[in-house]
Amino acid sequence: MSEVLVVIDHVDGEVKKPTYELLTIARRLGEPSAVFFGAPDKADGVVEKAKAYGAEKVYVIDDAELKGYLVAPKAEAMAQLAQQSSLSAILFPSTFEGKEVAARLAIKIESGLITDAVDVQAGDGGAPVTTQSVFAGSYTVTATVTRGTPIITVKPNSAAPEETAGAGTVEAFTPTISDAARTTQIIASQPRAATGRPELTEADIVVSCVRGTGGNFDPIEKFADSLGAAVGASRAAVDSGWMPHSYQVGQTGKTVSPQLYVANGISGAIQHRAGMQTSKTIVAVNKDNEAPIFELVDFGVVGDLHSVLPAATEEITKRKG
Amino acid sequence: MRPCKRPALTDHHHRRGREANTMNIVVCVKYVPDATADRQFEADNTVDRVGVDGLLSELDEYAVEQALQLKEKRADEEVTVTALCVGPEKAVDAVRKALQMGADKGVHVTDEEIAGSDYIATSLVLAKAIEKIGADNGPADLIVCGMASTDASGSVVPAMLAERLNLPQVTLASVVETQGDQVRIKRDSEGSTEVIGATMPIVLSVTDQTGEARYPSFKGIMAAKKKPMETLSLADLGIEADQVGLSVAWSKVEDTTPRPPRTAGEIVTDEDGSGAVALAGFLASKKFI
Ligand SMILES: Cc1cc2nc3c(=O)[nH]c(=O)nc-3n(C[C@H](O)[C@H](O)[C@H](O)COP(=O)(O)OP(=O)(O)OC[C@H]3O[C@@H](n4cnc5c(N)ncnc54)[C@H](O)[C@@H]3O)c2cc1C
Ligand SMILES: Nc1ncnc2c1ncn2[C@@H]1O[C@H](COP(=O)(O)O)[C@@H](O)[C@H]1O
Numbered sequence: 001m002s003e004v005l006v007v008i009d010h011v012d013g014e015v016k017k018p019t020y021e022l023l024t025i026a027r028r029l030g031e032p033s034a035v036f037f038g039a040p041d042k043a044d045g046v047v048e049k050a051k052a053y054g055a056e057k058v059y060v061i062d063d064a065e066l067k068g069y070l071v072a073p074k075a076e077a078m079a080q081l082a083q084q085s086s087l088s089a090i091l092f093p094s095t096f097e098g099k100e101v102a103a104r105l106a107i108k109i110e111s112g113l114i115t116d117a118v119d120v121q122a123g124d125g126g127a128p129v130t131t132q133s134v135f136a137g138s139y140t141v142t143a144t145v146t147r148g149t150p151i152i153t154v155k156p157n158s159a160a161p162e163e164t165a166g167a168g169t170v171e172a173f174t175p176t177i178s179d180a181a182r183t184t185q186i187i188a189s190q191p192r193a194a195t196g197r198p199e200l201t202e203a204d205i206v207v208s209c210v211r212g213t214g215g216n217f218d219p220i221e222k223f224a225d226s227l228g229a230a231v232g233a234s235r236a237a238v239d240s241g242w243m244p245h246s247y248q249v250g251q252t253g254k255t256v257s258p259q260l261y262v263a264n265g266i267s268g269a270i271q272h273r274a275g276m277q278t279s280k281t282i283v284a285v286n287k288d289n290e291a292p293i294f295e296l297v298d299f300g301v302v303g304d305l306h307s308v309l310p311a312a313t314e315e316i317t318k319r320k321g
Numbered sequence: 322m323r324p325c326k327r328p329a330l331t332d333h334h335h336r337r338g339r340e341a342n343t344m345n346i347v348v349c350v351k352y353v354p355d356a357t358a359d360r361q362f363e364a365d366n367t368v369d370r371v372g373v374d375g376l377l378s379e380l381d382e383y384a385v386e387q388a389l390q391l392k393e394k395r396a397d398e399e400v401t402v403t404a405l406c407v408g409p410e411k412a413v414d415a416v417r418k419a420l421q422m423g424a425d426k427g428v429h430v431t432d433e434e435i436a437g438s439d440y441i442a443t444s445l446v447l448a449k450a451i452e453k454i455g456a457d458n459g460p461a462d463l464i465v466c467g468m469a470s471t472d473a474s475g476s477v478v479p480a481m482l483a484e485r486l487n488l489p490q491v492t493l494a495s496v497v498e499t500q501g502d503q504v505r506i507k508r509d510s511e512g513s514t515e516v517i518g519a520t521m522p523i524v525l526s527v528t529d530q531t532g533e534a535r536y537p538s539f540k541g542i543m544a545a546k547k548k549p550m551e552t553l554s555l556a557d558l559g560i561e562a563d564q565v566g567l568s569v570a571w572s573k574v575e576d577t578t579p580r581p582p583r584t585a586g587e588i589v590t591d592e593d594g595s596g597a598v599a600l601a602g603f604l605a606s607k608k609f610i
Contacts, residue, residue, distance in 0.1 A: 011512050070490060070517060071480065095511050096476060096493055103477035104484040106441060112571030113440060115475045129575070135360045135472070140578045147571040183489035184523075187505070188516040205609065227609060235529075245495070245509050245530060252380070252468065252529045260609050270356050274474075281607055282586075283600070289590070296583055299603040303591025311597030319601060319610050 002088045003057070004030040005081065007101070008050060009093040013042030015049045017202045018093045020161030022154055023053040025120045029128050030088040032166065033057040035081065037066065037074060043170070051168025053161060059173045066177060070184040071097060075104035077175035082109050087149045089128050091120075094153040102151050111148025118158050118257065118278065128152060136251075136270055137277030156201040157257045192246055195231070200247065203230035206258045206279070208249055209305075210234045210265045217242070219309040220264060226316045232256065232276075234266050250275035264305045268293030285309065344400045346388045346463045347451055349482075350381040350419050352412030353472040360472070366574040367437040367567060368472055370409050377415035381467035382422070382534035387497055387527050388465050389423045389535070394499075401425050403454055403461075407435060407446045413550075420545035421537030427550040428454060434555055437567025440473070444481035446565060449558040451486065462502070466526040468493055479526040489519040495530035 004026040009016040019034075026032035034050035036043060036058060043060045050058050059081060066073040078101060082090065090105070092098035094116050106113035114130045123129035128150050132141045145151070200206065207224040209217065210233065217231075224231050233243040235250060249256055251274040261279035266272060268284075268291055276282070277296065284293045289302040301308055354360045355374040363369050377385075385404065392400040403426040404419030406412050416427035430450050438446070455461050464486070466479040476493075483490030494506035494517075502521040507514065508528075537545070555562060563569055589599045604610050 070492070072483070072490065075484070097511065099476050100480040100490070100492060103440070103475075103480035106571075107444070107481055107484045110571075113477065114572050115440075115473075115477060133580075134474075136356065138360065138580050139362070140580060141366075141574055142576045143572055143574045145572045180487060184491055184517060184519045186515055187518045189510075189513045190515075191513045227604070251471065251474070260604075260607070274356075281609075282583075283603070285596070285600070289588070294586075294588060297586040297588070298583075299586050299600070300588040301591055301596040301600050302588060303596040307594070308591050308596045308600065311594050312600045315597050315601035316604065316610055319605055 002030050002086050003033045004088055005078075005090045006032055006034050006055070007078070007090075007092045007098065008034050008036045008046060009095065009098070010036070010038065010046060013038060013046055015046055016093075016199070017161065018154070018156045019050070020053045021156065021159040022091045022093065023050065023055060024159045024162045025154060026089070026091055027054050027164070028120070028122045029126065031056045033059060035059045035061065035078070037061050037063045037077070039063070047168055047170055051166050052163055054164045054166040055168055056166045057169045057171055059171050061173050061175060068186050069182045070186065071100045072104065072181035072184065073175075073177045074101045075108060076177055076181050077173075078105045079108040080175045081173055082149060088126065089150045089152060092151070092153045094155045099153050102153050106151050109148060111151050112145035113151045114143050114145060115153045116255075117152050117154045120152060120154060120158070133278050136274035155255065155257065192244070197224065198228070198230045200230045200232055200249070201254050201256055203256070203258050205229035205260045205262070206232050206249070206256050206276070207262045208232035208234065208264065208266060208276070210237045219306060219313070223262075223309045223313045226313045226320075227260075229260075229262070234269075234272050263293050264309065266293055267291050268296065342398050343459060344395060344398050344463070345455070345459050345461045346391065346400065346402045346465060347454055347461045348381070348384050348388045348402060348404050348419060348424065349447055349464065349466045349478070350385065350404050350406050350415045351378040351467070351470045351472075352376070352406055352408040352415035353378045353470055356471050362577040365437065365567060366577050371411060375411055375414065377418040378467060378471045380469055380471055380529060381415075383527050383529055383531050384465045384467045385419045385422050385424060386534035387525075387531055388463070391463070391497075391499060392423075401458060403428055403458070405447065405450055405454065406430070407443055407450070409436065413552075416550065417545060418537065420548045420550070421541045422535055423541060424548075426458075426548060428553060429550065430553045430558065432555040434562040434566045437570060438565045439570040439572050440475055440477050440481060441571050442565040442569070444478050444485055446555070446558065446560060447478065448482055448485040449560055450553060451482070453553065453558055460522065462521045463504075464488070464522075464524045466524065468526050468528040476526075479524050483524040486524065489523045491517055491519050491523050492526040494525060494527045497525065497527060497531060
């Protein structure tokens with residue numbers, strides 16, 4: 001079986017859940033090899049985790065010379081790594097960075113690219129067949145790559161991570177980075193404060209809200225916490241400055257696909273739908289019984305969120321005992 | 322792999338406009354099916370771009386806006402904004418809209434052979450067109466794209482353009498500032514807020530956080546009719562028909578299925594707390610509690 005490269009999604013060595021989903025998908029297509037761009041002193045911990053989800057090899061790439069620049073050096077490194085062996089696929093997390101590295105790599109190694117897959121299976125002869133959800137979730141599309149090594153970016157929550165021990169053989173890899181790849185400099189980087197809640201794109205439950213809450217997010221946050229949910233927002237909430245842009249769900253924010261999405265005081269504009277329509281179960285609370293969001297819901301409450309949510313929080317806490 | 326043709330940073334002046342006082346901006350605008358109307362696929366699984374209402378991709382309006390703001394800020398320079406679109410005949414509407422907003426020139430690349438192109442081929446045609454515009458008008462200092470097209474939502478074409486043109490890529494800007502040939506942007510990346518810097522020429526992409534795009538004024542609409550508009554074919558760009566289009570795409574859509582309509586959900590009206598109890602009951606029945 002030939003190798004499948006999986007680019008590890010992590011922050012300072014903290015491996016993110018989509019990595020395990022990618023490794024699980026990679027096993028359907030071949031032998032998973034994980035690729036770690038990061039500090040060598042973080043490698044041991046990362047290797048252990050990749051191994052636990054089936055990585056046979058882990059390529060460790062010291063990113064000291066790469067990390068001050070935007071994507072181009074990583075694309076060069078991946079191209080050099082890809083030339084080493086025959087690969088059956090290269091999987092990236094569908095983050096903006098993942099997509100951009102994948103894009104440049106596709107041109108470099110003359111391979112087809114599929115973005116934002118929500119499922120990947122082995123088709124005839126083992127070649128990957130991807131599923132995408134397009135046009136704001138109104139169509140499902142399957143696709144294959146017809147040239148080169150299939151390069152696929154995969155959305156979070158596309159597979160249930162399965163643990164299985166891999167060999168986890170470590171291979172240090174030192175790419176040669178050109179000066180041309182080091183022309184876009186990261187001058188400053190301010191990490192966002194941790195919220196203590198699950199990551200929006202990875203969460204099983206997302207509770208979103210809007211300016212309808214008048215800047216008072218207390219009822220939303222308490223409700224979210226009673227469910228152990230991540231908090232999201234519509235652009236209206238972000239535009240009014242009440243919520244950081246990183247909370248935005250939708251076409252120009254994050255796409256989420258949780259088990260449960262609760263939209264509070266959100267009308268359901270097409271741009272918002274584009275980011276949440278593939279959620280498994282959708283619930284809405286809205287005081288306007290004609291709000292378009294109700295067309296999508298499995299369960300809806302017509303009512304004022306300021307009274308419904310605190311009472312629901314109380315009821316949930318009671319039921320949890 | 323292509324050899325590195327990029328000059329050293331100190332050498333960039335010869336790549337900027339012919340004179341230090343000129344600046345050439347190319348804005349890439351895509352013509353897309355209207356997202357608020359029905360969107361569909363053709364029998365060959367390509368996006369139907371002809372049988373539905375189309376328009377300039379909403380997210381590319383922000384790219385046009387940023388180009389125009391830059392032109393206004395650099396009033397003492399001779400700044401030329403060229404709107405570039407690759408798409409079917411109807412796609413000329415997207416270029417026209419950009420001209421109405423205030424772009425100076427339009428370039429529309431259209432050719433039957435382009436239909437069904439993937440990102441790879443689209444970026445090739447755009448790159449060749451940018452080179453041609455550069456050869457005719459002086460090399461581009463700034464290529465501005467939207468953050469994503471509203472139909473494909475790949476967010477990959479700007480990175481591919483940077484790769485093909487061997488230029489720095491500065492993507493997903495929420496704030497853009499320039500001084501001379503220096504560009505600085507702010508952006509929200511996955512876990513942090515970043516400041517990014519590069520020296521022109523660059524490929525830039527901008528988000529909807531950069532600020533509302535202007536509407537064409539009546540004057541703008543009238544003026545657009547007299548602005549230069551060039552239509553180019555693959556032959557004009559020196560691209561062979563077997564480099565683009567559906568039959569040579571490096572990825573292939575096998576099947577498209579409309580999502581089954583969601584079964585109508587249960588909707589209750591809250592009366593004195595009944596909504597909250599019903600909501601908790603529903604969540605419990607689905608094992609979320
Ligand atoms: C280029 C572009 C990109 C965009 N990208 C995004 C995106 O990524 N994400 C996004 O969300 N939007 C996006 N939008 C904006 C989108 O079009 C809508 O404007 C936005 O989603 C509306 O947000 P909303 O539903 O929260 O607010 P509104 O449309 O103002 O709706 C508020 C809703 O709350 C209800 N409500 C008010 N008070 C209460 C209360 N006390 N209790 C219960 N219900 C209440 C009202 O009945 C109403 O339905 C984009 C727009 C453009 C042009
Ligand atoms: N056919 C096209 N013509 C002009 N510009 C395009 C075209 N396709 C993509 N672009 C540009 O590339 C950006 C990102 O597109 P995408 O990678 O398809 O999401 C868009 O916002 C446009 O600025």
